[in-house]
Amino acid sequence: MPFELTILGSSSATPTSERYPTAQVLNALGRFFLIDCGEGTQIQIRRQKIGFSKIQHIFISHLHGDHFYGLIGMISTFNLLGLKKDIHIYSPSQLKDIIQPQLEFLKAGLQFNIVFHPLNFKKPQVIYSDKKVEVTSFPLKHSINTCGFLFKEHPKEANIKKEYVKKYNIPIPEIIKIKRGAGFQTSEGEFIPHEELTTPPPRPRSYAFCSDTAFHPPVAEIIKDVDLLYHEATFTEELKEWAQNTYHSTAREAAEIAKMANARQLILGHFSARYKNVSPFLKEARAVFPNTVAAEDGSRYEVGE
Structure with a gap:
């Protein structure tokens, strides 16, 4: 199943001719999460051929305009497309008050509910979870209340070795228990430990957004x-x-966080418009954390590869 990040916008406060303000879509095992929603997000979603109907969960890190000014346009488009599923927005609580007048204007024709989930800026908190994915918000250090987001795949069950199923004629109820960590006792009284009966599952994949x-x-x-x-x-x-x-952070500081976190790969983004190219960012960060890339609008990254 896919676990893929698409960069829609990688500029900071102001867009440039090549970069839109912050927005990303994470396809986590078929769940499409929109992370921040700067101006132009709709255009980028169209360009990347991401279906609007796939997006039901939107995460807004903080209330600086370059991270949410595209939101009301997105909601309007959802409505014009005839979408009917609820839209869940995880954001600072004030966002509801900010966009409520605009929502009231659309209310007569709004075909879905908007469910707001206020963020916690004091400690990490699980804000979304289903059978396969969990999302945790955590406080960052900015000029206003800001959260980062950690998207994690739930651990998978171990894989049972088929040869043991056949050898010991293991019934289905016992197979389920073994996958979840149990061993197995044969009809002759021999106990086979879980580790011998199974192969470990793939390591759960994870993605963190810090901006x-x-x-x-x-x-x-x-x-x-x-x-x-x-x-x-x-x-x-x-x-x-x-x-x-x-x-804000420098490229070197971002790399230091990646190194301290033992991350596998670092993507730099939110570049100030004063920089004409990102080579200095890469040089600075790679001196600390070699596996660093610079975000480009439209680029895609497989999580866990």
Whole structure:
């Protein structure tokens, strides 16, 4: 099953001719999660051929305009397309008040409910979970209340070795127990441990989104061993003081978080429009964390590869 991230926007406060403001879509085992919704998100979703009807869960990290100004347009498009399933929005509680007047204007023809889920800015909290995926929000360090998001695949059950099923004629109820961690006792009284009967399942995949934030080491423990990390890198080290004053990170600081978290791969993004190319970001980050790439609008990344 796919676990794939699509970058829709990778610029910071203002868009450029090549980069839209922050927005991403994560396809986690067939669940399509929209992460932030800057201006132009609809256009990028069209370009990437992502079906609007697949998106029911929207995560808004904070209430700076470059992270949510595309939201009311998205909601309007959902309505014009005749979508009827509820839309769930995980965001700061104030977002409901901000867009309520616009929603009231659409209300006469709105064909679905919008369910708001307020974020917790004091500690990590599971905000979504189903049989296959869990999403945890966690506080970041920014000029206003901001959350990051950790998307994790639930652990799969172990795979039972077919030769043992045949050899010991293991019944289906016992197979289910074995997959969940039990051993098996044969009709002759011999006990076969779980580890011998099975092969380990694939390691659960995970993706973490960290934008916007100043350098904040506590995040590293929350996202420990994450497969793919997107971390804002608005500036390079030459503007570190400016990054600190605006509660943003440099490319080097993003790489340090990735290293502390033992991430497998780092994606840099949220680049300031003052930079004409991202080579300095990559050079700076790779000196600390070699497996680093720079986000490009429209690029896709397999989580866990």
